[in-house]
Amino acid sequence: MHDDTLPPVVSGRYHFTPGMDPEQSSEASLRVVVRVDVDGPEALDHLSVEVVRRFPAVTAHGVARVTADRARDRDRILEADLYYLDGDANLLPGRRLVFEASGLQAGGQPTFTLSFADRRGLGSYPLWFRSRYFDPIEFEVDRVENAGPVVHQYRTDAHPNRPSDLPANTLTLANVYEQAGFSTGVSADSGPIPLVEAGADGAWSDSEMHNAMVTYWSRFADRPQWALWVLYASLHEQGEMLGGVMFDDIGPHHRQGTAVFTESFINNPPLDDPAPQAWRERMQFWTAIHEMGHAFNLAHSWQKALGDPWMPLTNRIEPRSFMNYPFNVEGGEDAFFSDFRFRFTDEERLFMRHAPRRFVQMGHSDWFQNHGFEAPGDTEGGSPWQLQLRPNREVNAYAFLEPVVMELKLTNLSPGDRSVDPDLLAFGNDVMLFVQRDGAPLRRWRNMTTRCYRATTMRLARGESIYGCHNISCSTGGWLIDEPGFYKVQAALEVDGRILVSNIQRLYVAPPAQPEENRLAPDYFSEDVARALVFHGVPALPGAMSLLRELAARCPENPAALHAALAFSAPDLRDYKVLDDEGADRFRVRCHRARLGDVAVLQRDTLLSSAGRAADTFGHIAYFRALEDLADALYRHGDQQGARGVRQAAVDTMKQRAVSSWVIRRAEDHLGQF
Known part of the structure; x- marks a missing residue:
């Protein structure tokens, strides 16, 4: 949508679509988007230009550094040198960009033009002002019933450990990203997701979280979009040490959802903290912004050089950024927050505002692509x-x-x-x-x-x-x-x-050793099956789960059948939480109760009928972890003898395979608890 009034500054997003209303730009044969970033305390003095031609289908994206900014009467002229180009260079016929805003007087009808100083007459575009923001984004924030109080906003003067000159402002999930350059909408909270049928286990596994995310995002168009899901839950099954997760593999479109765990370490202030409640609120708010930043494809501050390059980036330990860990800097958490101004670095804002949009938009480039990483x-x-x-x-x-x-x-x-x-x-x-x-x-x-x-x-x-x-x-x-x-x-x-x-x-x-392997291969080598294997079963992907059952039945001699059996049976080994869509934007967490009888028999057979073969294909760490999970499940359901038998089999296999002596001793100590 157009802004109702044109601001006296020129920063913002501009469009060109020949002979068409700019609101219909997605249908145009040629579309040009210019992002101007020169006004205000957060300005980066940059322009970026995105050109899309539909017939033939070619694109270009350029980023330019402003070298001159002149005001003349009621005009403003910016000159910028292009230093980054992605796509077809023919769509950007020059390397020196000129942005002209004319008739900026109050009540007038201004005009805007982008041209190329070194190729005058080629590719000069009249522009329509669209927004003072660089892109629109919609956040949907939900919480599970037992997540407790969630922090959607934070008062910057709430905690005494802060920069002495930090202005007292109320920050929200929305306005932090508005300051980063996005017009934000936040969907109304429809109330907590009830846990009445979730079972006693309130901690979420990776599989349950992933299953919930697949369920939720299947309601939306299967395409990239400026939209992000933020879920507040109480705890991950990994325990208090995990404060948040960015789910980067949601179907073919990644970086669409995050989770914040409110009962993790971010809820435990130091014993000597002068304002423990403010500490909790600050950490939860910081965690949410941090995880959401990952969904914009931002890496951790110390991992900037670990990715595929869009621009050369440097690993840094000390930045006071939402994307750094407070306890990573010299002096630790106290030193971080004493100098933290609740912002992203210039480098991070440059990426969000001006990188090719497929790098940034949720559901487009995979997580960590185009982020400065080479082998x-x-x-x-x-x-x-x-x-x-x-x-x-x-x-x-x-x-x-x-x-x-x-x-x-x-x-x-x-x-x-x-x-x-x-x-x-x-x-x-x-x-x-x-x-x-x-x-x-x-x-x-x-x-x-x-x-x-x-x-x-x-x-x-x-x-x-x-x-x-x-x-x-x-x-x-x-x-x-x-x-x-x-x-x-x-x-x-x-x-x-x-x-x-x-x-x-x-x-x-x-x-392939048999025709069945060839027949199953096209469906097996799919992203859904990959996720079902990695997450040890995803019930929301019934096609993948069915394929794994078929593989186990038809190709029992292939070691892949062991992986398949473990994956499709794992959700039944425990009480498994599922996020149900009840329609009308209502959700409920319910629990599929463990069905241990047949599953325990299947897993025993998978892991122990040929222990050496199973340990070979799973690897020692995953194999012995699977035995431990089975033993724990048997013990929880009152079968202490069965649990002891599985643990004893694990110890025997460790000895046969010459596993490290300290690992065997630890396993024998666990065995002694039964």
Whole structure:
């Protein structure tokens, strides 16, 4: 919509559509959008130009730095040099842009023009003023019944630890992003989502959250849109250390939803904090803005160089930005908030306002694309750390359809103890992993969830290690390993400011062993099936779940059948929360009760009938975790003997496979609790 009145400044969004009302610009054969960013304290002195031609279908996007800003009578003239270009250069025939605003007097009818100073007469566009904002966006905010009080706004002077000259303002989820350049709408809160049928377990698993998100977003058009879902829930099953999640893999369109966990560490102020309630409100508000920032494709401040480049970016630890962690900076949380002005950095606002819109808009580019990340080169010698990539199987060969699970191991090689985050490898947020089939382009693996958690540290003695494992066949957007042949896999990780590069694993995927594998392959190598495997079952994807059941039944000799059986049975192993759409914008959380009898038999058979085969395909970490989940489920439902039997089988398998002695001791300690 047009703004009712034209502001006396010229910053904002302008359109050109030849011979058409600018409201119908989506139907035009040529559309030009100009974003002018030169007025106000948050101005970046930039212009960006987006040109879309429908026939033939070509686009261009340019970003220019303003070099001259002149006022003349009632006119204003901006000159800017183009320094970034994406798309077809022919649509932007010059490199020096001139934006002219004429007749800016009160009550007049101003005119606006974009032209190219170095190609006068080519590509000069009359413009219509559309909005003082760069794009419109709609936020929908919902909360689960047990989320408790949620913070949608924060008073900047509520906590005494703040910059001394920080103005006292009331910030909201909407106006923070308005300051970043977006006109925001927030859907009315329709009331809490009831938990009357959710069961006793109020913590949300990744699978439940993902299932809820798929259910919710299926109501909308399956396309990119300036829209974002924000859900407040009480707790993730990972516990208090996880403050929020940005779900970056929602069908084919990513970055559309976030969750904030109100009973996590963000609800626990330090014992000596002078204003604990204000501390809680500030942390919850900060977490919501932080997670929403990820949905705009913003990386953490210290991960700016970890992505595919749109512009060269630098990792930074110290910025006082919504996208940094308060406890990461020197001096910790107190130092961060004493100098935090509740804003994004100039670099982040430049990306949101002026990057090609497909990079930023929800549902367009995958999470972390076009964010300054290239495959790293060799690390410097003499690192105190060693990063290893290994399959935990004797032969690095896989059946057709079998997911490839790789284990990461980070070892302290220094003479003394060193501190490290114990979850550095487990979550996959910080892991760079690259997969290349012989003769094909290099592709990057990306985890399907991005966690924002309170990092902890542990001391590792010389020779000690931390571990993580991931299904590297499945990435955001689908499958990386889906054809027979030879592949190379390599991982990289930033530790203590250095990039560590792992060994290269070479693996082989065999051709189909039977006709059924060929028949199932087209439906199996889909994004929905990838998500069902990674999230251990997604009931809201019935087609994928049915395909996994069919695979387990028709191809029992293929190790992929073990992965399939574990995935389609996992939701029945526990009381499983489901977000139901009752229509009329009403939702309810209900619980599918665990159906342990047949599921326990199936999982025992999957994991224990051929323990070595199962441990080979799942990898040690995932395999023993699955046994632990089964034992815990049996114990919760009163079958202590069955739980003890599963734990004993786990210990026996560990000994047969020469697992680390400390892991066996820990498992035996758990066994002693039964």
